[in-house]
Structures are given as structure tokens and as C-alpha cells.
Amino acid sequence: MRRLLGILAALVAVVIVAACSTADENASTTETTTGADANTTATQSDNVQLTQRRGLTIAMVTHGDGGSFWSVAKKGAQDGAKDMGVRLRYTESNNDPEKQAQMIEAAVTEKVDGLAVSAPNPDAIKGAVQRARSAGIPVVTLNSGAEQSSELGAFTHVGQTETIAGQGAGRQFKQAGVKKVLCVIHEQANIGLNQRCDGAKTGFGGSVTTLQVKGTDDIQTTLTEIQSKLSSDRSFDGVLALNPDIAVAARDAAKAARSDAKVATFDLSGDVVKSIADGSILFAVDQQQYLQGYLPVVFLTLNKTNANTVGGGRPVLTGPGFVTKENAATIERLAEAGTR
């Protein structure tokens, strides 16, 4: 009994410490907010705007999983909020559309001033986003969902179109003289991944086979799955991963299977850039997700304070850019800082 009480007390302490440390974080954001406010009031003393960014809260609700891709997007959003002097509420649903809808609805309840959402499954969040629109909250979509962005009521989309990026990757493989490509799909429910593989097929012009793997939350199994595919069919000489963590697994899988397949990937991580520099990964398609976090915060703030609508109803493209052996060194420095 007494021991139980002790454990309980320890738990409560953990919660309090954690809550305090996040509260500190909030406090520092508020500080920057007031700092920015002081500047604006100093320069525009005639005080025309009702909302001078003071207390503006931008919510960003993504389907992210906290992995190396989304942590960079989140960093972008946090930096954007700091630079604009607004408060950011970033949440991610780990690919669960029901949870994402619930998180959006919670943001609407909070009466946030702007909403940025990723839309890998637009139907699923349509109702929740409509509720935000009818509450007068401006919406920007990001990452996935370029085609349905305006239908959802967003004034622009920030991201890259999956098909175009896939075609670019296919062409790069073709230039490298690859004959048969394995396209590794690591999420069951993200249509964008299938679009990338389809795009790669058209850009490549040759044979592209898709392989569904376990995913980023079980890299070991994923590695084994890729390895057994490569050893059972020796004709694969290219592997296209759609996520940097999967790319590293694919690189190791190719080595373990003694396959000569050249590995390429979508998106970057520190490991991937190092591997490109040393030649063990051929290239990476970079959609520069830092911008997908940063720009929506800027666009929504400008929409709220200055009634600007960026994009003219068209998507704002953040990619594709290609990271190859030539530019890897520069990117490596930035990736280590967590912004690429």
C-alpha cells in the first residue's frame, strides 16, 4: 500500500515536471510574441489592425508520425511561428483519419485563428474542415491533398504533387541506366505513396514493381521484407524508397542480400544525406518539408493580419528538388540542424 502510494506520488511528480517544462516552452513563445508586438506597435503607432499578431494562434494538424520527415516539418512550423510572433498548436494523428478529424474539431472548439491540415484522405476530414470554414477560420492544406485543396475550402496548398515528383524520380533512375525498379510502400493508407510509384512508372518507362512493407514503426521487419524480395528476384537493380528511414533499411537490405540494386528515396534525413555523399544511396527527391511547416504558418498569419491569399487558388510547390552527390555536402550541414 505504502509502496503504491510512493509510485503514485512519483507519477504525479513526472506529470508535473513534464507539464512545467512544456509550460516553460509556452512562456518563451509568449515572450517572442510580446517582443514582436513591441516592434510592430513601435513602427505602426497609429494602430490600424485589430489583430496585431498578438495572441494569434495557428493550429497545424497533420497525419504525421513524429518520424524524421515530420519532425523537420514541425521544426519549420515552430520556426515560422517564432518568426511571425504567433502561437502554434501542432498535433499529428499518426495516419489515423478519424483522430485527425477529431483533432481538427478540437482546434475549431479552441477558436484558433488559422488552420493548416495535411489531407492524405480528403473525404475523411472534409466535415471537420467545413466546420472550421463555417466558423470563419482560414484553411491551408499542406503535404498531401493538392488536388482536393480548394474543394476542402483551403485558399492554397503547400507541397509537391506526388505524381510529378514520382516522374522525376523515374527519370533519374532511367538516366542512371537502371532496368527494373522495386517501389517500397510503407504506409497502408496514404494514397500519395501509390501516386509516387505510379509517377515513377511513367517517368521510368520500364518495369516498376510495388512492395508493401510493415512500415516505419517496425524497421527491422521492413528490412527483412525488402531483403528477401531482393534475394528472391535478382533482376531488381533499383529500389525506390518513399521515406528516409525506409531508405536506410533498403540500403542495408540490398547490402545484406548482396544485391547491386541502386537505392534512391523520397525525402531526406541526416543518414540519407551521408549515404548520398558516400555513394551508397543514389539520389533523394527532396520535397523540402521544412517549407511545408513554415509557409502555411506565414500564409495564415498574413491572411489574418493583412487579408492576403497566397497562391491564387493554385498549390505552392515546395519540390521536387534532387539531392545528389554534388550538393550533398551543403545539405548535410542543414540536415544535421534539423531543417532539411
Place this chain on the structure above:
Amino acid sequence: MTEQAIGGPETTPTVSVVDDRLAEVSTFTKLLRRPELGALIGALAVGIFFAATAPSFRTLGGMANWTDVASTLGIMAVVVALLMIGGEFDLSAGVMTGTTGLFMGILTTEAGFSMWPAIVLTLLFAATVGFVNGIMVVKTKLPSFIVTLATFFVLQGVNLGVTKAITDTVRVAGLLDVPGYHGAATLLASTFWEPYNFRISVVWWIGITVVATWVLARTHWGNWIFAVGGDANAARNVGVPVARVKIALFMTVSVCAGLVGMMIALRLGSIQAGQGIGEEFTYIIAAVVGGCLLTGGYGSAIGASIGALIVGMAFIGIQFSGWNTDWRFLFLGVILLAAVLVNNLVRKSAEGARR
């Protein structure tokens, strides 16, 4: 209410049985002995904590948000609690919400069924899966943990394989255009009480909790459930149809998973192949927070409901509080562990008070 004591072996001391039954017990001690009390205290603590830290949490709109999260979870937690009281697990309960949602989606958008026949067929299909789970557990006498884990993997594979084979993508979409959608959505996926927009699933959740509590406390089925979970052999010897009770419980879980799967599909207008995977443990956790024992024979439906409420409040409360959501699962884990510990503490002291 007193029937509940029959099932729990720990709650019926063998010494001086007659005296104990006749002894006057204070209302307070009676209250302490309820399996769901710990969960209730936990829920109050979590509720007060978030109400104090996050203003949005206190509003009716906020309440609509956290009951929304708790409702579909709660429906499943209640029936999973019944199954656990009956001494079995169903690890396929989570993935079943996806399977049934996809089943209904494919029937309507690909096979041309209209909504209502599809709903009936989906429920029949769900009942069949539950029956297969039940009969396998009863006939093979293997632990249900293993049998339903197999079902889980089978269904996960079927969900992805069939969905991709039929739609060429990883989801079934277009439910909004199916004839009968609006009627079905009104029943299963609408909202009420403008402008707060509470989900209709909250009503289902409360309804199912009430029915399950009534069954447990006031019907012979309730006694049978406690009996088969407490000691299946003893129950069989006194004439309880053990196999029938267990199979019925598995079917109940599957049918309710079907209900939840359809709620999600109708709400989102589409359903993904990965829906529900991993949720089965949240159901079990909610049931345990609500006072169910992993060994069976003891627990409560209301408790499981409150357990689900705690998860819902924590999930939304963390967002409203503006905490860095990187830590979300740490908080969820700590809150759940604290709730289980409180529950344990209260039960122990209540049992102590009895002696």
C-alpha cells in the same frame, strides 16, 4: 447489484459466509467495493486537472470533442469488458472495425448494394467472424489470446489485400453518394445539439453501457458471464452453458466492432485498409482501468465506459493544454497507469475493510 459479488472469487470470502451476507455494510464501504470506483476517481481527477489547465476543455464544445473520442472507444471497451469478465480476450476487436467498415464500403460502392441492406449484411458478417472466433476458442481450448491474434493477422492481411485488389488504392471511398447514406448517417454518424455538435455515437455509447450493465446485474446471462470467467469448470458443473456464453460474448464484441466500423466509415465517407489496427489494446486498457481483471470473473461495464472517458479526456485535454504533442503518449501512459494504481489501491482497501 448484489448479484455481481457472485462472480468475483476474491470478493466472496469463505469464512463465516452466513454472517458476512447478513452483516450490515455501510453505504460507503459498499461504494468502495464497486469495481468502477477507482476509474471514477481517476476520471474526476483527470477532468478537474484539464478543466483547470485548459479553458476550452471546460466548454460544451470541448466536451463534445472529448466525448467524441471516448464514444467509439467506449462502445468497444464495454463489450470487451463483458468478454474479459467472461474470461477471454479478443485481439481482433480493433482490426474488425476496419474489416467491417471496408466490407460495408465495398458492398455499397463496388457491389451496388444500397446502404440499409449493406448494414444488415455487415452485421451478419461481423456476427459470423465473432462466431468463428468463439467456436475456435471453445473447441480447441487454446488461449483466446492466440486464437484471436491469428484472426487479427488474417483480417489485417485481408483488409489490405482485398481493398487493393478491388479499388487499386488503400481505401474505399465514395460512401457519400450511396443511396440511403443520409438515413444511415443520421442513425450512426450525425451530430446533435447545435452549435456544440455532440456526436450521435455518444448516445450509442451510453445506451450500450446501460444495456450491458443491466445484463450483468439483472439477468441470468449476467450471472453466467461472471460464472464462466470466474471458474469455467465449476460453472459447467452447476449447469451454465459455458460454450454458448463464450461464443455469444465473442459475437457481441464482433457485432459492436461492426457498429463502430460503420460509424467511422459513414462519418468519414471513406474507410482505410489500416483502420483500427492497434486499437484493441486501448479497449483492453480502458476495461482494465474500469476495474476488469485480466484473469476474468470480475469487472464492470460502467467502469470500462469510464476508462474510455479517461482516454478521451486525456487525448483532447493534452491538445487543449497546448503541450508539445511529442509527449502525448507519455501523458496517456502515465494517466492510465495512475488510474489503474488508484483502482488497485481502492479495491485493496475496500477488501481490507471487509475483514
